[in-house]
Amino acid sequence: MSDLRQAFAEALRLIFSADSDFTAIVFASLQFSISSTILAAALGIPAGIALANARFPFKRFVEDVLNTLLAVPTVVVGLFVYTLIFSQGPLGRLHLLFTPTGVVLGQTLLIAPLVASLSCSAIAAVDPVVRQTALTLGAARFRAARTVAAEARAALLIVCLTAFGRVVGEIGISLLLGGNILGYTRTITTAISLQTSRGEFALGLALGLVLLFIAFGINLGMRLLRTKS
Amino acid sequence: MVPSSPIAGDNPIGLAAVIEGRAADHTVDVIAVGSGQALKLAINGDVDMVIVHDPAAEKQFLEDGWGINHKTFMMNDFVILGPQSDPARIKGMKSAAQAFSSIQKTNSLFISRGDDSGTHKRELDLWQKAGGKPAPPWHMEIGQGMGAVLTMANEKQAYTICDRATYRSRGGQLNLKVLVEGDPDLLNYYSAMQVNPTRFPSAKNILSGQMIGWLCSPEGQKRIGAYAVNGHRLFNPTCEGGKK
Amino acid sequence: MSDTAFAYEVRSLIHSYNGGIALDIPSLDIQSGAVCALTGPNGCGKTTLLSILALLLKPVSGSVRLQGIESAGSHDYHLRRKATLVHQKPVLFSATVRNNIEYGLKAVGIPAKEIRNRVDRILGKANLGEIAEKQARKLSGGEAQRVVLARGLVLETPIVLLDEPTNSLDAASRPLFYNLLREATARGTTIITATHDTGILAALNPRILRMDKGKIVHAPGSTGVPPNAA
Numbered sequence: 220m221s222d223l224r225q226a227f228a229e230a231l232r233l234i235f236s237a238d239s240d241f242t243a244i245v246f247a248s249l250q251f252s253i254s255s256t257i258l259a260a261a262l263g264i265p266a267g268i269a270l271a272n273a274r275f276p277f278k279r280f281v282e283d284v285l286n287t288l289l290a291v292p293t294v295v296v297g298l299f300v301y302t303l304i305f306s307q308g309p310l311g312r313l314h315l316l317f318t319p320t321g322v323v324l325g326q327t328l329l330i331a332p333l334v335a336s337l338s339c340s341a342i343a344a345v346d347p348v349v350r351q352t353a354l355t356l357g358a359a360r361f362r363a364a365r366t367v368a369a370e371a372r373a374a375l376l377i378v379c380l381t382a383f384g385r386v387v388g389e390i391g392i393s394l395l396l397g398g399n400i401l402g403y404t405r406t407i408t409t410a411i412s413l414q415t416s417r418g419e420f421a422l423g424l425a426l427g428l429v430l431l432f433i434a435f436g437i438n439l440g441m442r443l444l445r446t447k448s
Numbered sequence: 449m450v451p452s453s454p455i456a457g458d459n460p461i462g463l464a465a466v467i468e469g470r471a472a473d474h475t476v477d478v479i480a481v482g483s484g485q486a487l488k489l490a491i492n493g494d495v496d497m498v499i500v501h502d503p504a505a506e507k508q509f510l511e512d513g514w515g516i517n518h519k520t521f522m523m524n525d526f527v528i529l530g531p532q533s534d535p536a537r538i539k540g541m542k543s544a545a546q547a548f549s550s551i552q553k554t555n556s557l558f559i560s561r562g563d564d565s566g567t568h569k570r571e572l573d574l575w576q577k578a579g580g581k582p583a584p585p586w587h588m589e590i591g592q593g594m595g596a597v598l599t600m601a602n603e604k605q606a607y608t609i610c611d612r613a614t615y616r617s618r619g620g621q622l623n624l625k626v627l628v629e630g631d632p633d634l635l636n637y638y639s640a641m642q643v644n645p646t647r648f649p650s651a652k653n654i655l656s657g658q659m660i661g662w663l664c665s666p667e668g669q670k671r672i673g674a675y676a677v678n679g680h681r682l683f684n685p686t687c688e689g690g691k692k
Numbered sequence: 693m694s695d696t697a698f699a700y701e702v703r704s705l706i707h708s709y710n711g712g713i714a715l716d717i718p719s720l721d722i723q724s725g726a727v728c729a730l731t732g733p734n735g736c737g738k739t740t741l742l743s744i745l746a747l748l749l750k751p752v753s754g755s756v757r758l759q760g761i762e763s764a765g766s767h768d769y770h771l772r773r774k775a776t777l778v779h780q781k782p783v784l785f786s787a788t789v790r791n792n793i794e795y796g797l798k799a800v801g802i803p804a805k806e807i808r809n810r811v812d813r814i815l816g817k818a819n820l821g822e823i824a825e826k827q828a829r830k831l832s833g834g835e836a837q838r839v840v841l842a843r844g845l846v847l848e849t850p851i852v853l854l855d856e857p858t859n860s861l862d863a864a865s866r867p868l869f870y871n872l873l874r875e876a877t878a879r880g881t882t883i884i885t886a887t888h889d890t891g892i893l894a895a896l897n898p899r900i901l902r903m904d905k906g907k908i909v910h911a912p913g914s915t916g917v918p919p920n921a922a
Contacts, residue, residue, distance in 0.1 A: 306603050316603050348783045351748050355777040356796030357847065359769055366795075370786055398600050401562060401589040413591045417485045417563060 222420075229421035230428060240401065241422065245429055248406040251319060252387040255326035260379050263331045267338025268368055272360075282339075288332035293391030300325040301395050317398035322406075325392035330382040337381060341374035342367060373444045380444075384437045388430060476659075482565025482593070490514060490643050497642045497656040501566035506639055515641035517656075521663045522672050522683040523637045526570060527612050528628035529598075530556075531605035538607075544631040548578035555586040557606035559597050562589025566636070571609050574633060598622060611636055613682035637686070663687075696760040699724045699851055699882035700745060705754035707740055707906075714740045715751065715906045722884065724759070724850070727877055727896045730886040732903035738886035739780060741903070742853045745884065746777035759850070773800060775851035780859070780886075782840040784828035789820060789839050792828045796847045810846055818842040818868055834862035838869070845872050852876060854885040858892065870895040 233241045270281065302308050304315040304324070315321040345367050353363035368375065390408035397404030399413055407426045415423040481489070483500035487509050490498050498515070500506060509515050528538065528547055536554040538547035551558055552575075560582070561568040575582050588606070590596060594614045601608040602622045615626070628634075640663055642656035662668045669685035676682065702720040706713070715737045722728060730738045743749035744756060747768045756763045758771050776796070785792050790811060797807045815821045818838045823831065828839055837860040844852065858866060866889075873896060877883060885892060892898070902910040 314604075317600055346783055348779055348781070349785070351743075351777075352779065352783055352785075353795075353799075354748060354772060355746050355775070356843065357773045357776075357799040358796075359799075362799055366785065372786070398588075398596070399590050399592060400584075400600075401591065402584040403588065405591070410591075413563075417481070417488075417591075 226420035226424055230424035233421060233425040234428065241425060243402050244405050244407055244410045244426060247319070247404065248387060248408070251322050251326060251393070251406060252383055254323045255330060255386050256379055256383045258323065258327040259331040259334045259382055262327070263334025263382075264338045264368075264375060264378070266331075266335040267340075268342050268364055270335065270339045271342035272364055282336075285332050285336045285339075289336060291329075293329060293389045294395065295391075296329045297325055297392040297395035300328060300392070304396070316396065317400065317404060319397070319404055321396040322393055322404055325396045326386045326389070329389065329392060330386050333385060334378055334382050337378040338375060341371045341378055344374065345371050373447055377441050377444050380437050380441050384434065387433055480593070482561070482563045482568065484564025484566075484569070487514075490641075493643070493648050493651070495643070496648075496651045496653075497640060497659060499638060499640045501636050501638045502569050503637065503639075504569070505566075506641065509641065514644055514647065516644050517660055518639055518641045519660050519664050519687065520637050520639040521660075521669070521685065521687050523635060523686050524612050524683050525629065526567070526609050526634040526636050527615060527626045528607065528609050528634075529601065529615060529622075529624040530607040530627045531623070532625055533605070534625075534627060536607065539625075539627045541628050542631060544574050544628055544633045545577035547628045548574045549580065551607050552578065552580045552582060557604055558582065558587050559601040559604070559606050559608040560587060560589045561594065561597055562591045563593070565593075567594060567609065567611060570634075570636070574609070577633070598624070616680040616682060638683075697724060698722065698757070699726065699759060701757040701760075702745075703755045705744070705751050705756065707737075707744065707749075707751040707754075713906050715744070717741070717754070717906075717908055720901075720908060722882060724882055725877070725880045727883045727898040728885070728901055729893060729896075729898040730884065730901050730903055731888060732909075736903040737906040738903055739855055740906075742777060742855050742884065742886060745851075746775050746853050747772040748777065774849055775853055776844045776847050776849045777853040778840060778844040778855060778857055780855040782837075784831070784836055784839060786829055787827070788825050789828050789831070790815070790824045792839055793820075793843045793846055795843065800847075810848075814842045814846045814872075817872060819865065833860040834865060837861045838865055841869055841872065845876060848876075848879065849881070851882045851884070854883070854887070856886055856888075858887065858889045866891055 232238075270278070270285075300321070301316065304310045304313065304321055306314075306316070315324065349370050350363050350367050353366040354360070358366060388408060390406075390412055393399075393404070393406045394409050394412065397406065397409060399405050399409040407430050411423045411426050411430075414426075479486075479489070479495065483502040483505060486495070486498045486500050487502075487505055489495045490509070491514050506518060510518055526544075528544060530536070530538065536547070536550045536556045538550050541547045541550070560571055588600070588604075590600060594610060595618075597608055598610060598615070598618055600606070602624055605623070607627075608624075612626075612629075615622070615624075640660045642653070642660060643651045645651055645653040663672070664687040669687055672683050673681065673685045698721055700720065700722040702717055705715055705717040705720070707715040730741065732738060740749065744751050745758075747756070747758065747763055758774060761771055763771055785795060793811050793814065794807055797810060802810075815824050818841065820835075820838055820842060823835060828836070831839065837857075841854075841857060841861075844854075858869065861869060870891060873883060873892070877896065883896070883898070885898070887893075893900075899911070901908050
C-alpha cells in the first residue's frame with residue numbers, strides 16, 4: 220500500500236515539476252490528437268454536410284457503411300495503415316512508419332468517418348426552415364448549406380470534441396504506427412501501456428491523471444457548448 | 449495437482465521452449481520480460497525463479513539478499529546489426545565501443561530497447577565505453593522488446609545491438625546484416641537464480657532448485673547446446689561438464 | 693417592376709403528402725402587381741401553395757410559370773430569386789438583427805454601400821434602429837417578427853409571399869408593416885399573403901382566394917389592384 224502512495228506522490232512530482240520526459244509525452248499526445256482532429260474535421264465535416272443535403276438512391280447504404288466504419292477497432296485501423304506504409308507496402312517509399320506523420324494518418328482515418336457521420340446528424344438536426352429561409356432570401360445552394368452549417372456551429376464543435384476524445388485516448392494506432400519512440404512518437408497511452416507492464420507505476424499514474432484531466436476538460440467543453448445552443 | 453512455477457526471464461527465443469520441454473511433469477510459466485523487470489518481479493515475490501543476463505544487477509540482487517543459488521549456465525553473444533549501406537562504416541570493426549563511437553559521430557540511426565533489459569544495459573555500457581551520451585533524434589529508445597526493436601531497425605534501416613539467438617530466429621525476414629561481432633565486450637552470459645526462501649517462504653523452493661540443477665546438468669546442458677533454429681545453434685552451455 | 697402580364701400561371705397543380713391530396717388547383721393566374729389574400733381553415737393548403745409558388749417545393753405534378761418562365765425544379769436559382777417567402781414560423785439566423793436583414797442582399801451580391809443604405813432605411817421604417825446590433829435570437833416575439841418581415845421586404849423582389857405575417861406582430865407595429873406593404877405595391881410588387889388579419893384586408897384591398905381542402909373554392913372577381921396603385 221505504501222508503494223502505491225509513494226508512486227502517487229512521485230506521479231504528482233512528475234506532473235508539477237514538468238519533468239522533461241513526461242512533458243514530451245503529453246505534448247506528443249496532444250500534438251497528434253489535435254492534428255488528426257483538425258484533418259478529420261477538414262475531411263469529415265464537408266462530407267457530413269454533403270451527405271445531409273444529398274438525395275441519391277443508395278444514400279441509406281452509404282450511411283450504413285459509415286456507421287459500420289465507426290465500430291472498427293483502433294488496432295484494425297492501425298494494421299490497415301501499417302500494411303500501406305511499411306517499407307514493403309505501396310507507400311513504403313514515403314517512410315511514414317514509426318513517425319508522427321504515420322500516427323496522425325492512422326488517427327485521422329479512424330475519426331474521419333465519425334466526424335462525417337456526426338456532422339451529418341448535426342446538420343440534419345437543424346430546423347429545415349433555416350435552409351428554406353436561406354434559399355428564399357436568394358442564397359444559392361452552396362451558400363445555403365454554409366448558412367445551415369453556421370447554425371449548427373455549436374453542434375459541430377461538439378463533434379470535433381468528440382473526435383478528439385476518441386483519438387487522444389487510443390493506443391492501437393499510436394503503438395502500431397508510432398513505435399513508442401522516446402521524444403518522438405511516445406504518447407500518453409503507449410507510455411502508460413509499456414511502463415506499467417514494466418512495473419513502473421509513477422509515470423503511468425502521472426500520465427493517467429493527465430489523461431483523466433483532458434477527458435474532464437473535453438466534457439466540460441461539451442457541456443458549455445450544449446447550454447450555449 | 450502440481451502447482452505452476454513462474455520463471456521470469458530475459459527470454460531469447462528458444463530458451464522458453466527448452467525449459468518448457470523439460471518441465472513435462474509440472475507447469476512452468478515463463479514470463480518473458482527484460483532482466484531489469486524480471487528482477488523487480490522477483491523482489492515483489494511474483495516469481496520463483498529468474499533467468500537473466502545482467503551481471504551487475506545480478507550481483508546487486510544477491511548482495512541484497514533477494515536471491516540464492518546463482519548459476520551461470522549458458523552464454524551467447526551480442527552482435528551489432530545494421531543496414532547493408534553501413535553509413536557509419538563499422539563493418540568488420542573489432543571493437544564494439546569503437547563501432548558505437550563511429551555511429552554516434554555520424555549521427556546514424558540507432559534503435560535502443562530503452563527498457564532496463566540486459567541487452568539495454570549492455571548497450572549503455574558500450575556507449576559509456578565509447579565516451580558519448582547518445583541522444584535523440586538519431587538514438588531512438590522504444591521501451592519494448594527485441595522483436596519490436598528488430599522490426600523498427602529493419603523498417604528504418606538503422607543500427608542496433610541484438611543477441612545473436614534472437615537475430616537468427618528472425619531468419620530471412622530482416623534486411624539487416626551482422627556488422628560487428630566477436631568483441632569480448634559483446635559476450636552474453638545467462639544466469640539463473642531462485643528467490644530467497646527465507647524471504648519468500650511460499651516460493652516453490654525445491655522445484656526452482658531442481659530446475660536450476662537441471663539447467664546445469666549434463667542432460668540440460670546438452671539440450672541447451674543442441675537447441676537450434678533454422679539450423680543455427682543459439683546458445684553455448686557453460687557449466688562444468690558441459691561443452692564450451 | 694415586372695415585365696410580363698402575369699406573375700404566376702399555374703396549371704393542373706397537384707401535390708400530395710403521405711397519400712393525402714394537399715393541393716388540387718386546375719388553373720390559377722395572378723397578375724403582376726396584384727395583391728392577393730389566401731384565406732381558409734388550417735390545413736387547407738395555403739402554406740403548401742406558398743412554398744410551391746416560392747419554388748421551394750416541387751409539386752407532384754403540374755406546372756408553375758413565374759413571370760412567364762416555366763419552373764424546372766431544383767435548378768431554379770434565378771427564378772427563385774424573384775420571389776421571397778416569409779414563413780409562418782420564421783427562423784432568425786444566429787447573428788445580429790442587421791446581419792439577418794443583410795443576408796439576402798449579400799447573397800445576391802449587392803454592393804456593400806447600397807446594402808448599408810437599404811438596411812438603414814428599412815430599420816427606420818420598421819422601427820428597428822435601436823435593436824439593430826442585438827442578437828436576433830434574443831428578441832421578443834413581436835420584435836422578431838418585425839425583423840423577419842424587414843429581412844424579406846428589404847430585398848425588393850418582384851414577388852413577395854407571406855404566410856400569416858402578422859400573427860406575432862404587436863398591435864403597435866401593424867401600421868408600420870401595412871405601410872411597408874403599401875410601399876411595395878406602389879413599386880409594382882406582386883403580393884400574395886395567407887392571412888385572416890382584417891387589417892391587411894382593409895389596408896390593401898386584396899383579391900381574396902378562399903381555399904378549402906387543397907382547392908381554391910372562391911376567387912371573386914376583384915382584380916386585386918390596391919386602392920392607391922399607380
